[in-house]
Amino acid sequence: MRLSRSLLLVTLGGIAAIVVLRVSLTAFSSAASAPGCTPQTADGLFDPTETIAVWQNRTLTPPGAQNDSGLALEKSDPAAQVLGVNDNKWIEIDLGKQKLIAHEGGQVFTDSLISSGLGNRTPVGEYRIWYKIRSTKMEGGSRLNRTYYYLPNVPYAMFFFGSYGIHGTYWHSNFGHRMSHGCVNAPTSIAEKLFYWTDPPLTPGKSYVRSTAENPGTRVIVHN
Numbered sequence: 001m002r003l004s005r006s007l008l009l010v011t012l013g014g015i016a017a018i019v020v021l022r023v024s025l026t027a028f029s030s031a032a033s034a035p036g037c038t039p040q041t042a043d044g045l046f047d048p049t050e051t052i053a054v055w056q057n058r059t060l061t062p063p064g065a066q067n068d069s070g071l072a073l074e075k076s077d078p079a080a081q082v083l084g085v086n087d088n089k090w091i092e093i094d095l096g097k098q099k100l101i102a103h104e105g106g107q108v109f110t111d112s113l114i115s116s117g118l119g120n121r122t123p124v125g126e127y128r129i130w131y132k133i134r135s136t137k138m139e140g141g142s143r144l145n146r147t148y149y150y151l152p153n154v155p156y157a158m159f160f161f162g163s164y165g166i167h168g169t170y171w172h173s174n175f176g177h178r179m180s181h182g183c184v185n186a187p188t189s190i191a192e193k194l195f196y197w198t199d200p201p202l203t204p205g206k207s208y209v210r211s212t213a214e215n216p217g218t219r220v221i222v223h224n
């Protein structure tokens with residue numbers, strides 16, 4: 001009787017330990033796989049010491065510093081802008097077609113294939129760009145689920161909903177297919193155009209900017 005009771009207690013204890021372990025691993029996996037792509041660089045400057053990136057369980061070498069193509073134009077000086085809502089320009093993200101279209105009035109400013117979220121889907125809705133940063137590090141995913149990524153010097157990031165944003169991409173060129181952790185991967189040349197075209201504009205000499213009530217960000221509409 002005593003032996004049977006001891007075996008029962010050991011068995012129940014083992015089962016409880018397994019349950020706790022599974023719950024802990026699940027919680028760790030979920031926490032490590034938070035969607036979006038939170039920027040981890042405050043100053044927006046290129047970091048030349050970052051020489052290794054990780055994506056899809058492989059390492060790669062990040063490109064050198066991006067050289068702007070002279071696209072800043074008048075957008076580089078917010079004092080030259082008329083503050084307020086400018087709904088003549090807006091960005092459309094078609095998740096079904098995996099395409100981005102930047103509209104200005106009745107014209108198309110630029111368009112491109114993109115890669116939206118695969119496991120963590122890019123959220124559908126209407127938003128405004130709330131933060132832009134010239135270059136930033138992004139890290140996330142889960143080593144346990146083999147989704148870990150470490151991407152320094154991600155160029156031209158424009159966040160429209162929490163940690164979800166549009167940014168340049170150097171780690172793949174498979175645009176037209178869902179690839180990301182939730183953000184909108186765009187070709188770097190397209191992201192650069194959008195970065196200097198969208199509101200809020202950057203103050204000269206600055207590499208990042210937040211929108212304000214007086215100077216809101218460009219509208220972004222995401223749909224299926």
